[in-house]
Structures are given as C-alpha cells and as structure tokens.
Amino acid sequence: MRVVRLVKKAKKGSKEALLQLITEQQDEYYRLALKYMGNSHDAMDAMEEMIVSLYRNIQQLEKNDAFYSWSKTILVNQCKQMLRKVNKVTLIDNWEAIESHSDSSAVQNPFEQTEQRMDIQDLLLRVNAQQREAIELKYFHDLDYETIAMMTQTSIGTVKSRVFNGLKKMREQARGGFDE
Amino acid sequence: MSELERQLAEEKRRLEKTTAPKELEERLRTALEKIPKRQRKRIPKWVSVVAALLILFVVGYQYDAFAYYGKKLLGFEEIMPATLAQLNESDKGQSIDRKIMLTDGTELRLEGLMTDENQLVLYYTLSNPEGLGEDISLMKLTGLFTNSSSRFGTSSMNEEGTELKGMQTFEPVSPFAKKLTLEFHDSNIQDWFEITFPYDPKAAMQTELKKAIKKNVQVDQGSIRFDSITATPSQTTIKGKLKVDNFDRIPLGFDGVKLLVNGVPMDQISGSVSSAFNGDKFTIDFDALPEGLNSLALAVDRFVGYKHVDETIILTSREEMSADLEGEEVNIRKVEVTSEGLEIIVATDGNILLDNVAVQIDDHKVSLQTTLRQNYITDEKGKEYKERILLFDTNQLPDAFLVEGLHYEKEYNKIIKIPL
Numbered sequence: 001m002r003v004v005r006l007v008k009k010a011k012k013g014s015k016e017a018l019l020q021l022i023t024e025q026q027d028e029y030y031r032l033a034l035k036y037m038g039n040s041h042d043a044m045d046a047m048e049e050m051i052v053s054l055y056r057n058i059q060q061l062e063k064n065d066a067f068y069s070w071s072k073t074i075l076v077n078q079c080k081q082m083l084r085k086v087n088k089v090t091l092i093d094n095w096e097a098i099e100s101h102s103d104s105s106a107v108q109n110p111f112e113q114t115e116q117r118m119d120i121q122d123l124l125l126r127v128n129a130q131q132r133e134a135i136e137l138k139y140f141h142d143l144d145y146e147t148i149a150m151m152t153q154t155s156i157g158t159v160k161s162r163v164f165n166g167l168k169k170m171r172e173q174a175r176g177g178f179d180e
Numbered sequence: 181m182s183e184l185e186r187q188l189a190e191e192k193r194r195l196e197k198t199t200a201p202k203e204l205e206e207r208l209r210t211a212l213e214k215i216p217k218r219q220r221k222r223i224p225k226w227v228s229v230v231a232a233l234l235i236l237f238v239v240g241y242q243y244d245a246f247a248y249y250g251k252k253l254l255g256f257e258e259i260m261p262a263t264l265a266q267l268n269e270s271d272k273g274q275s276i277d278r279k280i281m282l283t284d285g286t287e288l289r290l291e292g293l294m295t296d297e298n299q300l301v302l303y304y305t306l307s308n309p310e311g312l313g314e315d316i317s318l319m320k321l322t323g324l325f326t327n328s329s330s331r332f333g334t335s336s337m338n339e340e341g342t343e344l345k346g347m348q349t350f351e352p353v354s355p356f357a358k359k360l361t362l363e364f365h366d367s368n369i370q371d372w373f374e375i376t377f378p379y380d381p382k383a384a385m386q387t388e389l390k391k392a393i394k395k396n397v398q399v400d401q402g403s404i405r406f407d408s409i410t411a412t413p414s415q416t417t418i419k420g421k422l423k424v425d426n427f428d429r430i431p432l433g434f435d436g437v438k439l440l441v442n443g444v445p446m447d448q449i450s451g452s453v454s455s456a457f458n459g460d461k462f463t464i465d466f467d468a469l470p471e472g473l474n475s476l477a478l479a480v481d482r483f484v485g486y487k488h489v490d491e492t493i494i495l496t497s498r499e500e501m502s503a504d505l506e507g508e509e510v511n512i513r514k515v516e517v518t519s520e521g522l523e524i525i526v527a528t529d530g531n532i533l534l535d536n537v538a539v540q541i542d543d544h545k546v547s548l549q550t551t552l553r554q555n556y557i558t559d560e561k562g563k564e565y566k567e568r569i570l571l572f573d574t575n576q577l578p579d580a581f582l583v584e585g586l587h588y589e590k591e592y593n594k595i596i597k598i599p600l
Binding site for chain 2: 170
C-alpha cells in the first residue's frame with residue numbers, strides 16, 4: 001500500500017515523503033484546521049505546527065496505516081492548544097464562541113448561502129459544543145468514532161452518545177421540519 | 181437515510197468546496213525545511229543492559245580505546261576546522277577507502293574518519309567526470325549497539341564541478357562496533373543507499389576529561405540542569421536537561437552559555453535540544469580543551485527571560501512612535517486598516533517576543549488574531565531589528581496598544597565552577 005510505503009520512508013527521516021502524505025489530503029486537513037481556528041492564517045499556522053510535530057514524532061506511530069487518523073488527531077490537538085494560548089481560559093462558553101465564529105467565517109461566498117444551509121448550521125448551534133464537535137467531525141470530516149474519541153480525549157461510547165443525542169436534539173429542534 | 185442525515189451530507193458537500201490555499205504546500209515545505217534533521221532515539225534500554233552485562237562477563241576482553249593509530253587524511257585541509265586539522269596533522273585519523281558507484285555514474289569514496297567519545301567525523305569524496313549535482317545527505321551510521329544520527333557537515337567542490345570533498349559529523353559510535361553502515365540519500369536521483377565499512381574502535385581518540393556537573397540554574401520560566409562535561413581531543417560536550425517553558429519563544433537558544441577555560445570563553449560549535457519523555461535534553465558542543473588546563477567553569481551570561489509589563493501604549497498619532505517597556509524598546513511603525521483588518525507594524529530587538537498583545541478600541545479590547553509576516557532588518561547603524569505585522573480582527577483604528585509581557589534575552593550572569 002502506497003500510504004504505508006510513504007509512512008515508512010517518513011519514519012526513516014524523509015521530509016519529502018511526509019510532505020507528500022500531507023499534500024495528498026491537504027484539503028481535508030485544511031478544512032479540519034479551519035473548523036477550529038476560524039480563519040485561514042491560523043489554520044495554516046496550525047498545519048505548520050502539525051507537520052513539525054509529525055516529523056518529530058512519527059516514529060511513535062505504531063500502525064503505519066493509521067497515519068491519517070493519527071496525524072489529524074495531532075492537528076486537532078494543535079488547534080486546541082493554539083486556541084487555549086489565545087484565550088488562556090478555556091471555558092466551554094469560550095469554545096462555543098470560537099466555534100460559532102469559525103462556522104460563520106468558514107462561509108467563503110455569502111451569496112452561496114441558502115435557506116436550507118442556514119437551517120442546518122442554525123440547528124448545529126442549538127446542541128451543546130461537545131455534541132456539535134462530534135457531529136461535525138463525523139458528518140463533515142468523515143472521521144470514524146475511534147478517531148473522534150482520540151481527538152476529543154474521551155471514550156468511543158461517549159462519542160457515540162454525543163452524536164446520537166445531538167442528532168436527536170436537532171431533530172426535535174427542527175420541530176417537524178423534517179419528516180421522521 | 182433520514183432527512184437530517186441527508187441535509188448533513190449536503191452540508192458536507194458544500195463545505196468541501198473550501199479548498200486549501202495555494203501557498204499552503206509551500207508553507208509546509210518551508211516549515212519542514214527549518215527543522216534540523218531528526219535526532220534519532222538513543223539505543224533502547226535493553227541494549228544498554230545487554231551491553232553492561234557483556235562488559236561485566238567478558239572479563240578477558242580488554243577494550244583498548246586508548247591506543248593511538250596513525251593516519252593523515254589528505255585533501256581535506258580546506259574544509260577541516262582548526263582543531264580537526266591539528267589532529268589530522270598529528271595522524272589521529274583512520275582510513276577507510278571504500279567506494280560505491282551511484283546509478284548516475286557518480287562515485288562516492290569514503291576516505292577516512294576520526295572518532296572519540298563525543299563524535300565521529302567522516303570524510304568523503306564524490307566524483308563524476310560528467311559533472312556533479314547536489315551533495316548527498318549522509319543520514320546515519322548503524323552497527324553493533326550503534327545508531328548515530330548525523331549532526332552537521334560541510335563540503336567544497338572543485339572549479340570544474342567534477343569532484344567534491346565533504347565532511348560530516350555524527351553522534352559517537354559504540355566501542356563494540358567493528359563494522360559501520362552508512363545510510364545516505366542522493367537528492368539528484370531521489371534514492372537511498374547503504375555502504376558498509378570496517379571500523380576499528382581501538383583507533384578512537386582518548387577522552388581527556390569527564391566530570392559530572394549536576395548543577396541547576398534557575399531562569400524566569402524554569403530551570404537548566406547541567407549534567408556532565410566530556411572533553412575529547414576533537415571537542416568538548418556539555419549535556420543536561422532543560423525545563424524552560426519559553427525556551428523556543430526567541431531564537432537565542434544556548435548562544436549565551438559559555439565555557440570558560442582558564443577564565444577565557446571557548447568557541448561554541450553548536451547547541452541542540454531533543455525532546456524526551458521527562459523533559460528536553462540538550463547538548464552544547466565547544467571546541468577541544470587546550471593544554472595547560474587550570475580552571476573550568478560554565479557561564480550562563482544570557483538566556484531567555486520573561487517580564488511582566490502590563491503596558492498601555494497610547495497611540496496618539498498614526499505616525500511612527502516608540503515606547504520603552506521597562507528598558508526594552510518597542511517601535512510602532514505603522515497603524516492601518518486594510519481589507520484584512522487592523523494591521524500594526526511593530527519592530528523590536530530580534531530576541532524579543534511580545535506576549536498577550538491586544539488593542540484598545542473605545543472601551544473594549546481586541547486580542548491579536550495572528551502575525552502576518554516577520555522580517556529581520558538591519559538599520560543604518562547596523563542594529564538588527566525584528567519587524568512584524570500584527571493583525572487584529574477589527575476595522576477600527578485603536579486608541580492604545582496593550583502588551584502584557586515580554587519574552588526577551590535576559591542577562592543572568594551566573595557562573596558554575598567545575599572542579600578539576
């Protein structure tokens with residue numbers, strides 16, 4: 001497998017192989033960083049920090065084929081660390097403020113806004129920050145429960161129940177807007 | 181699929197229209213290039229245990245690392261630092277004379293090496309009558325109980341571009357290794373190679389002095405622990421542990437740490453820090469000790485410090501202005517609102533990082549969003565400044581510029597005597 005081969009090369013110290021691994025999924029990484037950081041500058045800063053950290057720690061990666069979920073976990077941790085530095089106090093409320101800010105600035109072209117999209121983003125704002133994070137990571141960033149659990153430093157069961165309860169609340173909030 | 185999931189999927193497709201900016205790849209590449217080549221993990225613990233047992237049991241084995249072995253390496257005078265050149269003059273090298281042909285017709289010849297407890301120095305020649313490309317990257321040496329990463333190297337090419345003489349230093353190799361394998365990468369043909377050559381540990385140069393230091397120096401945001409000093413004919417190495425929160429906030433590193441020999445500071449060759457589980461480990465290399473040693477001391481002259489200033493600089497005009505933050509000069513070069521937001525250009529000494537910066541607009545505070553660009557510039561008096569553009573997420577002109585603290589180059593002037 002190609003990814004495994006590149007990971008092995010990267011473990012031997014090849015910067016080029018590591019860069020190739022990242023650039024092949026650069027849009028996915030970027031969107032993930034953007035979700036947390038809220039703007040392009042900080043998202044790219046977080047990715048720079050991530051690649052430095054990956055290069056220094058890649059030998060600790062045990063399963064070579066888990067490179068992508070491992071590296072994305074590092075990216076998310078990096079983003080949270082940077083946000084903590086900016087805000088020093090990390091209360092859940094601040095997180096919500098940061099995240100809702102990031103959601104709105106992720107919209108690149110305001111003319112693309114549709115009624116329906118506003119609905120779903122609006123609904124997402126009505127569940128709690130942890131539920132929203134889990135739902136977004138799963139549905140918008142295609143990450144599996146195990147990876148989300150690592151990123152949010154909790155158990156797989158908790159992630160599942162956050163997604164389940166969050167979706168449930170969103171359905172309730174839609175108040176019959178969807179046919180269920 | 182429920183209606184909600186269908187909508188989530190649709191939202192995902194919409195979000196996927198956001199793609200990474202074009203400059204991202206270049207930024208990542210630059211970030212990677214800036215990191216020094218990875219410090220490989222040291223020999224695993226079980227290997228050292230086995231090694232220790234071997235030393236205990238193999239009583240009959242007389243490890244003779246103290247014998248001198250004579251060989252002068254020719255043709256490397258130009259790239260040899262003074263100390264190594266002197267050692268070479270007194271025949272402290274060993275010859276290897278192994279060669280390997282690379283796929284593009286370039287020949288790599290390993291000419292010789294010099295080794296002691298602090299490092300291994302390898303000398304090589306690349307030649308190709310058709311002309312040479314880039315120098316190869318020597319990555320590491322492996323062998324029995326040996327896994328030594330490369331540290332630094334230099335090389336010089338002849339005028340015709342057909343022959344290159346190079347030198348590369350590595351972490352020291354084990355006295356049990358009788359054969360060493362060099363791993364290297366040739367960027368011209370994008371390929372990895374290996375070459376194995378015999379090694380004679382008996383030809384290693386003798387360590388002249390080895391002492392435990394075990395002293396701590398407190399700095400503003402942590403402490404530096406100096407563990408040991410090992411002086412060999414080729415260099416002097418100080419090892420220790422570092423627990424300083426803001427160590428990497430300014431580029432100073434260990435530049436302000438000196439080794440005083442008979443009261444005179446030695447040339448520092450390099451300093452490096454590698455992360456470990458229980459804090460960071462550091463190594464500082466100095467030149468070899470001279471003869472006639474009377475006293476030895478470490479001086480922490482300058483190191484990263486932190487001071488709380490909580491300063492409010494009132495921005496009276498949009499012209500250039502400067503402020504004094506408890507003795508450190510901060511120049512505000514420009515304040516303007518652009519399409520990106522509020523941009524403030526600030527210049528300070530190269531070794532200053534402002535901490536927790538914000539602007540005051542009417543009665544509210546806007547925190548720093550990001551730093552856009554950073555340049556080192558030299559003014560007409562030859563003083564170097566660090567200039568950066570600070571970006572704030574607002575389109576109003578501010579009343580004041582707020583700084584909570586400074587990471588800066590602080591004079592500690594602490595001396596640790598090393599008893600001889």
